Amino acid sequence: MSAVYGLYEDGDAAQIAVDALRAGGVYDNEIVVISSEPMEDYEFGAIDHRSRLWYVASAGGVLGCAGAVWLTRFTEIAWPLSTGNMPIVAWWPNLIVVFELTMLGAILSTVAALVVTGGLARRVPPLYDPAISTGKILVGVDSPRDRAAVERAILSAGSPVVVR
Amino acid sequence: MSHPAHERLTVDLLRPLEQTSWRFYLLVAFLGSIVAMGLGTWLYQMYMGFGMTGINMPVYWAFYITNFVFWIGISHAGTLISAILRLVNAGWRRPVTRCAEVITAFALMIGAMFPIIHLGRPWLFFWLVPYPNQRLIWPNFRSPLVWDFFAISTYLTGSLLFLFLPMIPDFALIRDRATGFRRRAYGLLSLGWRGTTTQWHRLETAMQIMAIAIIPVAVSVHTIVSFDFSMAPVPMWHSTMFGPYFVAGAIFSGIAGLIIAMASLRKFLHLERYLHPVHFENLGKLLLMMSLLWGYFIFAERLTTWFGNDVGEMNVFYVTQRGSFSPLYWTMVVCNLVIPFTILALRWLRTIAGCVVASFSVCIGMWLERFLIVVPSLSHKYLPYSWGHYRPRPVEIMITVATFAAMTLLYTLFSKFVPIISIWELKAGDHPSSELYPAAMHEHSLGETRA
Numbered sequence: 001m002s003a004v005y006g007l008y009e010d011g012d013a014a015q016i017a018v019d020a021l022r023a024g025g026v027y028d029n030e031i032v033v034i035s036s037e038p039m040e041d042y043e044f045g046a047i048d049h050r051s052r053l054w055y056v057a058s059a060g061g062v063l064g065c066a067g068a069v070w071l072t073r074f075t076e077i078a079w080p081l082s083t084g085n086m087p088i089v090a091w092w093p094n095l096i097v098v099f100e101l102t103m104l105g106a107i108l109s110t111v112a113a114l115v116v117t118g119g120l121a122r123r124v125p126p127l128y129d130p131a132i133s134t135g136k137i138l139v140g141v142d143s144p145r146d147r148a149a150v151e152r153a154i155l156s157a158g159s160p161v162v163v164r
Numbered sequence: 165m166s167h168p169a170h171e172r173l174t175v176d177l178l179r180p181l182e183q184t185s186w187r188f189y190l191l192v193a194f195l196g197s198i199v200a201m202g203l204g205t206w207l208y209q210m211y212m213g214f215g216m217t218g219i220n221m222p223v224y225w226a227f228y229i230t231n232f233v234f235w236i237g238i239s240h241a242g243t244l245i246s247a248i249l250r251l252v253n254a255g256w257r258r259p260v261t262r263c264a265e266v267i268t269a270f271a272l273m274i275g276a277m278f279p280i281i282h283l284g285r286p287w288l289f290f291w292l293v294p295y296p297n298q299r300l301i302w303p304n305f306r307s308p309l310v311w312d313f314f315a316i317s318t319y320l321t322g323s324l325l326f327l328f329l330p331m332i333p334d335f336a337l338i339r340d341r342a343t344g345f346r347r348r349a350y351g352l353l354s355l356g357w358r359g360t361t362t363q364w365h366r367l368e369t370a371m372q373i374m375a376i377a378i379i380p381v382a383v384s385v386h387t388i389v390s391f392d393f394s395m396a397p398v399p400m401w402h403s404t405m406f407g408p409y410f411v412a413g414a415i416f417s418g419i420a421g422l423i424i425a426m427a428s429l430r431k432f433l434h435l436e437r438y439l440h441p442v443h444f445e446n447l448g449k450l451l452l453m454m455s456l457l458w459g460y461f462i463f464a465e466r467l468t469t470w471f472g473n474d475v476g477e478m479n480v481f482y483v484t485q486r487g488s489f490s491p492l493y494w495t496m497v498v499c500n501l502v503i504p505f506t507i508l509a510l511r512w513l514r515t516i517a518g519c520v521v522a523s524f525s526v527c528i529g530m531w532l533e534r535f536l537i538v539v540p541s542l543s544h545k546y547l548p549y550s551w552g553h554y555r556p557r558p559v560e561i562m563i564t565v566a567t568f569a570a571m572t573l574l575y576t577l578f579s580k581f582v583p584i585i586s587i588w589e590l591k592a593g594d595h596p597s598s599e600l601y602p603a604a605m606h607e608h609s610l611g612e613t614r615a
Contacts, residue, residue: 036337037591038364048362053369057377071294072305083306093306096388100314103381107322110373111329118366120332120355128358133340135170 003127004150005032005140006159011042017139017157018044024149026141032127034138044139056113057106064105068098129162170591173438177583177590178338180433188580195573202566206281209559214284218557222550223542226535227560228282229392231567233534234417235275236316236389237410238527241418242268243323244382247375256446258593259438259585263429264422265327266584270574271421272320274567279312281563308391315381315388322378329370332357333588386414398541399476400469409461413530416454416500420526423447425575427520429584438585441516448519451526452508459501476546489540492532499529 008014014033021031028047039045072094080088115121127142139157144150151161209216219226242264249257280286292313294303303310335354339347357363390410393401403409423444430439469477484493503525507518543552578584 033361034359035361035364036333036359037588038368039361040364040592045361045364049365051366051369053366053373057373075294075303076305081304081306083304086306090306093311096311096384097305097314099384100311100318100381103377104318104321106377107318107325107374110370110377111325114329114366114370115355118363119360120357120363122356130340132359133337 002147003032003140003142003164004144004147004154005127005129005138005162005164006154006157007129007131007136007138007162008157008159009136011035011039011137013157013159014039014137014139015042015044017154017159018047020153020156021139021141021150024153025146026144026150026153030141030144032138032140032142034128034132036132036135039137051117053110053113053117057110060109060112061102061106063109065098065102067105068101069094071101072097127164173590174337174587176435176437177585177587178341180579181338181581181583184580188576191576192573195569195576198569199566199573202563202570205559205562205566209281209563210284210286216557216559218555218560220552220554222545222552223539223554225282225538225542226554227556227564228278230531230534230538231564232275232278232282233389233410233537234531235271235278235567235571236386237414237417237530237534238421239268239271239275239319239323239418240382240386240411240414241420241422242266242271243319243326243378244268244415245419245422247326247378247382250371250375251379255593256443258589259435259440260422260426260443260447261589262327262330262586263426263584265323266575266578267418267421267425268323269320269327270571270578272316272323273574274571276316276320277567279309308388308395311388311391315385319378319381319385322374322381326371326374326378329367329374330586330589331582332367333359334583334586337587338583383411386411393537393541398545399474399480400465400541401537403465403468405461405465405468409465412454412457412461413533416451416458417526417530419447419451419454420523420530423451423519423523424527427516427523429579430516433579433584435585438590444516444519445514448508448514448522451504451519451522455501455504455508455526459505462497462500476544479544479548480540483544484536484540489536493536496529496532496536499525500533501529 006017008017014035018031018033022028031044031047033039033044033047073089076089076094082088083090086093127138127140129136129138132138139154139159140162141150154161217226217228246257246261246264249261280289283289292303292310294310303313332354335350336357336359339350339354342350387407387410390406394403394406396402426439426443426447429435466481469481483489504522507513507522539554543554545551
């Protein structure tokens with residue numbers, strides 16, 4: 001399968017290309033836009049902006065909290081040490097460990113979710129062009145259904161068509 | 165956008181990675197030799213035993229714990245400041261955040277070494293780690309030292325990730341411009357980053373979540389470090405205000421460390437185009453505020469002790485105010501309050517040079533503050549028959565000096581391999597079509613008009 005794309009000088013041209021692709025019947029989830037900086041000030045920058053990262057972070061926090069409660073309580077019961085007239089399971093100091101592990105759970109799960117949902121650390125070489133690092137913006141489609149329509153759209157926005 | 169300003173920005177910020185002068189090798193050799201001497205001294209201490217230090221009954225904590233608290237405090241500069249500025253979307257943060265986050269990572273590593281150095285037998289450090297073991301010994305979760313382990317581990321992990329995530333797009337940029345081994349190395353570090361809209365969204369969301377999570381962790385770390393002292397019934401330690409007092413002091417010394425680091429980078433890496441006087445002025449204002457806050461805390465602490473008139477506490481009070489520790493105490497007050505206030509309150513003195521002088525003064529003052537918290541209280545406990553003295557020995561001084569060299573060395577090496585200013589964030593701050601950008605999302609560019 002091949003990828004078809006164009007390289008554009010600026011966001012305005014990339015926006016025209018994205019609009020032309022949509023007009024040519026390409027769905028948003030098929031359009032690939034790659035840039036060397038976030039393009040939040042353009043409409044296409046909002047493609048696929050919904051994520052569940054906040055939920056994943058919260059779940060990670062809950063998991064860390066539960067693990068910390070188990071660790072502290074289990075440890076204190078398994079090896080009861082009488083310290084400073086405190087109860088064997090002493091919740092006040094345990095809360096410190098619980099807090100730290102809750103936050104650690106949230107942080108680690110956020111990073112894991114970023115790697116997984118952001119498509120990082122994958123072996124398969126994806127659609128990419130090193131010219132992006134010089135400031136070009138790539139707009140294209142990976143394995144297009146209607147290749148001719150995609151090529152027309154890319155050309156109409158002012159970029160030569162690249163096929164890989 | 166491939167416009168000339170962005171290309172120049174990329175070239176400027178990648179220049180330290182691509183060109184190496186003889187001064188760099190000289191500096192690395194000089195700092196490396198001091199670090200090597202420090203490591204050698206530590207090995208000597210391990211071989212000869214802890215008697216080589218000045219630590220003795222009743223002063224069991226001294227230089228090493230002072231350094232521990234000091235470096236953990238310095239670490240507050242980076243991640244905490246960066247996270248706050250990210251959350252409030254301050255536009256002037258962009259050239260500052262990475263310089264700051266790096267300080268956190270390295271200062272934490274150095275600070276966390278000191279309890280291990282202080283163990284005397286560092287190879288038994290793993291006894292502190294909570295895991296099922298055949299010794300049937302579990303860490304006591306009621307010990308503040310175990311809280312330290314959890315707090316510092318969490319903060320270090322979070323800070324390293326908070327530093328690493330925004331570096332990924334810059335690693336990809338270097339990967340695309342490099343060849344050979346460098347291309348492979350930066351390719352690995354960039355984790356296959358492409359820069360799709362999905363990846364940018366996920367990265368920015370992740371950074372927001374990390375910023376929200378890391379702020380309470382940063383506050384908790386120095387609060388927990390303060391608990392090492394305030395949980396003990398020792399004169400002038402057992403105080404409820406130690407938590408916020410330590411946090412304020414940590415942010416204070418951290419900002420000072422950040423100003424020194426930024427001024428050095430600006431001078432030696434020729435980053436005048438990106439680190440503007442307004443960045444120093446803004447940080448100088450923060451430093452001034454923290455100086456006043458520090459003055460408020462020290463006054464509240466001293467007044468409460470004096471008014472309470474407890475015999476044990478007053479012994480420590482007087483030995484620091486007018487006894488053998490008074491030269492250090494009044495030097496601390498001058499360094500932390502008089503000098504920074506005088507320089508930073510006057511607008512015409514709040515220049516880059518002025519901010520750097522004030523910051524050096526604060527670093528000296530805050531190290532003395534940590535020392536004056538630890539040693540006078542331990543050497544003047546409640547019962548006069550147990551009073552003692554402490555004099556640092558060459559071993560402790562050498563290891564202390566080596567950690568400052570280690571910090572500078574790590575920072576120097578980092579700036580050689582990673583752009584010290586986030587390239588993509590600077591580019592993103594330069595919106596070419598701001599009329600398309602919703603007004604609610606405009607960045608707060610505090611003071612940037614004076615740049």
